[in-house]
Amino acid sequence: MMVRIFFVLLLLFSFSACAEETLPLGDGKISNAPQIGYLWVCHQQKGGGGAFRDGDWIQGNVWYPGRKIQVQGDVAWPNSKLTVSVENGARVVRANDLPKHNTGVYPVQQNDPAYQYDRNPNTIREQNVLFYLPLNPEEAQYPSCTGGAVGFSLSGAWIFNSVDGEGRDAVAHEIQDKCSGHPEIKGQYHYHGPSPCMKDASGARNMHSDLVGYAFDGFGIYGLKGEGGKKLRNADLDACHGHKHKVVWDGAEKDIYHYHMTPEYPYSVGCFKGNWVNYNAEWGSYNAEWGSQGMQPAGGQQMQTQQMQGQAGNGRMQQRGSQRQQYQQQQNNPLLILQGAAQILGVNAETLRQAVGGPPPDFNQAARVLGIPADTIHAAFRKAGAPN
Numbered sequence: 001m002m003v004r005i006f007f008v009l010l011l012l013f014s015f016s017a018c019a020e021e022t023l024p025l026g027d028g029k030i031s032n033a034p035q036i037g038y039l040w041v042c043h044q045q046k047g048g049g050g051a052f053r054d055g056d057w058i059q060g061n062v063w064y065p066g067r068k069i070q071v072q073g074d075v076a077w078p079n080s081k082l083t084v085s086v087e088n089g090a091r092v093v094r095a096n097d098l099p100k101h102n103t104g105v106y107p108v109q110q111n112d113p114a115y116q117y118d119r120n121p122n123t124i125r126e127q128n129v130l131f132y133l134p135l136n137p138e139e140a141q142y143p144s145c146t147g148g149a150v151g152f153s154l155s156g157a158w159i160f161n162s163v164d165g166e167g168r169d170a171v172a173h174e175i176q177d178k179c180s181g182h183p184e185i186k187g188q189y190h191y192h193g194p195s196p197c198m199k200d201a202s203g204a205r206n207m208h209s210d211l212v213g214y215a216f217d218g219f220g221i222y223g224l225k226g227e228g229g230k231k232l233r234n235a236d237l238d239a240c241h242g243h244k245h246k247v248v249w250d251g252a253e254k255d256i257y258h259y260h261m262t263p264e265y266p267y268s269v270g271c272f273k274g275n276w277v278n279y280n281a282e283w284g285s286y287n288a289e290w291g292s293q294g295m296q297p298a299g300g301q302q303m304q305t306q307q308m309q310g311q312a313g314n315g316r317m318q319q320r321g322s323q324r325q326q327y328q329q330q331q332n333n334p335l336l337i338l339q340g341a342a343q344i345l346g347v348n349a350e351t352l353r354q355a356v357g358g359p360p361p362d363f364n365q366a367a368r369v370l371g372i373p374a375d376t377i378h379a380a381f382r383k384a385g386a387p388n
């Protein structure tokens with residue numbers, strides 16, 4: 001009798017030890033305000049493509065990551081480039097978006113089992129990545145929304161937000177490679193969540209994770225582990241998917257807000273906590289997987305993105321409008337913006353630069369220094385192509 005009970009207990013124990021990981025499906029968890037477990041999007045997106053068939057790892061409202069397949073292949077990118085430097089008080093990220101790790105074979109090949117679900121027709125292409133971030137980001141009183149991408153990984157590639165071109169849970173629906181990445185229509189290799197190929201030596205030793213990337217408000221994105229090596233879930237984080245405590249930041253311990261990756265949707269940044277967001281960096285990598293419609297820039301009401309044509313999943317690539325490219329070039333050049341704003345305001349560019357300080361720029365301080373209303377200065381910067 002005792003032996004039998006022991007066996008039953010043993011069976012129960014081993015069953016629970018092997019219990020399969022189940023995650024809630026993120027479909028529909030899109031909000032227009034900060035909300036835990038949701039992604040706050042600036043613009044709802046439809047018609048942007050993605051997987052065309054659900055795999056059996058998706059069951060109702062949950063999915064089983066252990067059952068999901070990956071895009072096959074092992075392609076090396078020896079020309080991967082990434083530098084993060086500090087210049088004139090800003091953090092500058094330069095990269096070519098080729099990852100430091102190997103990737104799957106893209107476009108997805110017909111003999112790849114992934115082809116039965118997700119015929120990603122895109123090729124990974126070198127990009128010209130350049131964007132500026134505040135070196136010492138500060139928390140805003142109220143957070144802001146996300147667009148296509150939320151940050152850049154130290155593994156050398158974009159971190160997009162958690163949804164695919166149809167606004168669904170991208171990590172669950174789309175088939176990524178073994179590093180959880182894939183290219184979108186322009187060839188930009190990106191992740192939608194954590195990647196086993198983002199280096200996190202501390203997390204692997206069950207300490208607080210290492211920095212794995214930068215969000216577009218300048219705050220850090222750290223790996224899966226919190227203090228004491230705890231595997232974090234949404235319940236441990238705020239609505240923007242971060243929290244504040246002492247972490248290693250620029251080589252020193254600092255009590256600073258930061259985001260975390262989790263295995264749970266929305267995976268990385270749920271909204272931006274910082275008081276200044278480089279929406280241009282975000283817009284420059286918007287989340288059109290391979291589909292028909294581009295995304296409006298977040299906070300960029302004065303700009304129009306040309307609608308892209310083509311059918312989701314058919315692999316037809318379209319070029320975006322030159323209007324947008326011009327805007328981007330201008331946006332990527334803070335000197336042009338400064339000179340433009342100085343011209344509008346009728347002041348010397350260097351005087352203006354010193355008056356606004358930053359990044360982020362301080363328009364109230366500039367108003368006091370220049371004797372021009374802060375609104376007027378802000379408007380001049382926007383007219384000159386600065387993000388809101």
Ligand SMILES: [Zn+2]
Nearest residue numbers: 222226227260
């Ligand atoms: Zn933390």
Ligand SMILES: [Zn+2]
Nearest residue numbers: 160170184289
């Ligand atoms: Zn994607």
